[in-house]
Amino acid sequence: MTRxxxxxxxxxxxxxxxxxxxxxxxxxxxxxxxxxxxxxTPVREAISQLENEGLVxxxxxxxxxxxxxxxxxxxDLFSLRTLVxxxxxxxxxxxxxxxxxxxxxxxxxxxxxAVREPVDITAFLDANRRFHDIIIxxxxxxxxxxxxxxxxxxxxxxxxxxxxxxxxxxxxxxxHAELIVALDHGDPLWAKAxxxxxxxxxxHALSNLKNSVxxxxxxxx
Amino acid sequence: MTRxxxxxxxxxxxxxxxxxxxxxxxxxxxxxxxxxxxxxTPVREAISQLENEGLVxxxxxxxxxxxxxxxxxxxDLFSLRTLVxxxxxxxxxxxxxxxxxxxxxxxxxxxxxAVREPVDITAFLDANRRFHDIIIxxxxxxxxxxxxxxxxxxxxxxxxxxxxxxxxxxxxxxxHAELIVALDHGDPLWAKAxxxxxxxxxxHALSNLKNSVxxxxxxxx
DNA sequence: TCGATCGATTTGGCATACAATTTTGGCGCA
DNA sequence: TGCGCCAAAATTGTATGCCAAATCGATCGA
Numbered sequence: 301m302t303r304x305x306x307x308x309x310x311x312x313x314x315x316x317x318x319x320x321x322x323x324x325x326x327x328x329x330x331x332x333x334x335x336x337x338x339x340x341t342p343v344r345e346a347i348s349q350l351e352n353e354g355l356v357x358x359x360x361x362x363x364x365x366x367x368x369x370x371x372x373x374x375x376d377l378f379s380l381r382t383l384v385x386x387x388x389x390x391x392x393x394x395x396x397x398x399x400x401x402x403x404x405x406x407x408x409x410x411x412x413x414a415v416r417e418p419v420d421i422t423a424f425l426d427a428n429r430r431f432h433d434i435i436i437x438x439x440x441x442x443x444x445x446x447x448x449x450x451x452x453x454x455x456x457x458x459x460x461x462x463x464x465x466x467x468x469x470x471x472x473x474x475x476h477a478e479l480i481v482a483l484d485h486g487d488p489l490w491a492k493a494x495x496x497x498x499x500x501x502x503x504h505a506l507s508n509l510k511n512s513v514x515x516x517x518x519x520x521x
Numbered sequence: 522m523t524r525x526x527x528x529x530x531x532x533x534x535x536x537x538x539x540x541x542x543x544x545x546x547x548x549x550x551x552x553x554x555x556x557x558x559x560x561x562t563p564v565r566e567a568i569s570q571l572e573n574e575g576l577v578x579x580x581x582x583x584x585x586x587x588x589x590x591x592x593x594x595x596x597d598l599f600s601l602r603t604l605v606x607x608x609x610x611x612x613x614x615x616x617x618x619x620x621x622x623x624x625x626x627x628x629x630x631x632x633x634x635a636v637r638e639p640v641d642i643t644a645f646l647d648a649n650r651r652f653h654d655i656i657i658x659x660x661x662x663x664x665x666x667x668x669x670x671x672x673x674x675x676x677x678x679x680x681x682x683x684x685x686x687x688x689x690x691x692x693x694x695x696x697h698a699e700l701i702v703a704l705d706h707g708d709p710l711w712a713k714a715x716x717x718x719x720x721x722x723x724x725h726a727l728s729n730l731k732n733s734v735x736x737x738x739x740x741x742x
Numbered sequence: 743t744c745g746a747t748c749g750a751t752t753t754g755g756c757a758t759a760c761a762a763t764t765t766t767g768g769c770g771c772a
Numbered sequence: 773t774g775c776g777c778c779a780a781a782a783t784t785g786t787a788t789g790c791c792a793a794a795t796c797g798a799t800c801g802a
Contacts, residue, residue, distance in 0.1 A: 302583075302785060303762095328753065339787040340754090341562075348569065354663055361794065362754060376612075376662045383604045391597075441597045442575060447668050523755060549783060560757040561784090582764060583784055 301349070304338040308346035311336040316355050316366050323368035352450055378503035381451045382496055384444060385432070389479065389495035392438040393488040400438045401484055407431040408476045415469035424469060431476055468505050475501070522570070525559040529567035532557040537576050537587055544589035573671055599724035602672045603717055605665060606653070610700065610716035613659040614709040621659045622705055628652040629697045636690035645690065652697055689726050696722070
């Protein structure tokens with residue numbers, strides 16, 4: 301994404317996640333272009349991306365509104381992630397190179413650093429992202445990468461990480477480590493199973509939180 | 522999609538699939554806007570869609586090229602479809618309404634009409650598309666719908682339908698019919714299994730063809 | 743007073759002009 | 773002759789303006 305488009309994207313996403321734009325509230329492109337201090341062209345590009353990700357919706361006449369979060373969606377989101385990322389891990393097991401294995405180890409060590417008290421959440425998210433990206437790359441499926449980008453970009457996911465408790469950070473590290481072993485052995489089913497477990501665990505950790513905090517709370521935490 | 526964007530999309534897709542634009546060949550937005558007889562703005566929108574679908578690629582500096590088909594990609598494509606569409610069928614089993622069941626039956630009857638000799642391929646594709654769309658709608662997952670749009674839009678899939686033999690058309694009808702029964706019984710695992718079978722069969726039918734014809738041949742058939 | 747229709751205003755779609763960036767070709771120097 | 777740098781050309785990125793369509797409100801009629 302380009303400079304102005306990125307700016308528009310960031311601004312709009314921020315506005316939605318912080319609740320400054322209420323769900324179901326109609327918004328206009330012009331309005332957004334003023335808020336983001338760019339013209340309507342990059343705003344339109346940003347919106348089409350956000351539409352992809354499900355944060356904004358277009359009415360059948362083309363009017364824009366902020367999507368409202370259905371609580372059921374979290375389950376759907378993670379089910380899809382489980383499917384697709386499991387598939388990626390399965391494929392990666394027979395395709396990954398020694399160099400990529402080494403990269404995974406390095407990313408996981410950085411994650412380990414990040415979760416040492418005091419936990420550096422940004423660094424954690426960063427290392428985690430890198431780890432998963434390497435696997436997707438190793439799976440050699442451009443389609444998978446594209447699909448996951450949509451599912452993982454969901455800001456609610458990373459936002460809620462701020463509420464993870466420490467044991468979850470630790471298990472992330474452990475599960476990643478085991479996944480590396482499975483990939484190194486070139487065992488697709490093993491890799492897939494670990495990835496599935498990994499994501500389901502994260503889902504349930506989030507799912508518990510969800511009952512006590514709203515998305516808006518989470519991002520502000 | 523809007524009028525001009527749609528036009529641009531159709532023209533560019535046609536050019537790529539008929540091989541008038543060779544893979545790896547660099548193309549420019551201006552060039553395409555001339556060919557499609559619209560301005561660059563809708564062309565850019567069309568391109569971003571085609572990029573999603575994997576038909577065109579952008580270099581890291583923003584230059585455009587036609588993607589080249591890897592033969593391995595067909596397997597990847599169908600594996601992902603199997604995953605996601607199986608998931609949709611599973612969810613639909615517990616969510617589908619009697620009205621939607623009726624719609625499915627109707628769509629499948631139209632499909633039946635279409636595959637009677639002489640086979641009306643366009644009508645077949647149309648009915649088939651409707652059938653699958655209803656299931657996706659019943660699965661009540663906007664994300665699933667969005668993802669599948671990318672996977673199914675792949676024109677090579679529908680293009681190759683022109684080479685299906687008659688028995689495949691018949692089994693499509695039968696499998697759809699069984700899927701309706703499974704959905705009507707509200708059995709998620711049954712529905713998922715049938716859908717998985719259905720797509721895998723289609724994959725192998727296509728995969729056999731692939732060895733004898735190229736994508737370009739297929740579209741011209 | 744309620745409803746419908748027509749007009750004004752808003753909103754999105756598209757084209758075009760301009761700016762920034764990248765590529766390419768040529769020229770000079772080693 | 774080859775390498776590197778600079779400039780010009782080409783290409784993408786961004787802004788703006790105009791047009792068509794849709795929405796909302798007001799006024800007129802029943």
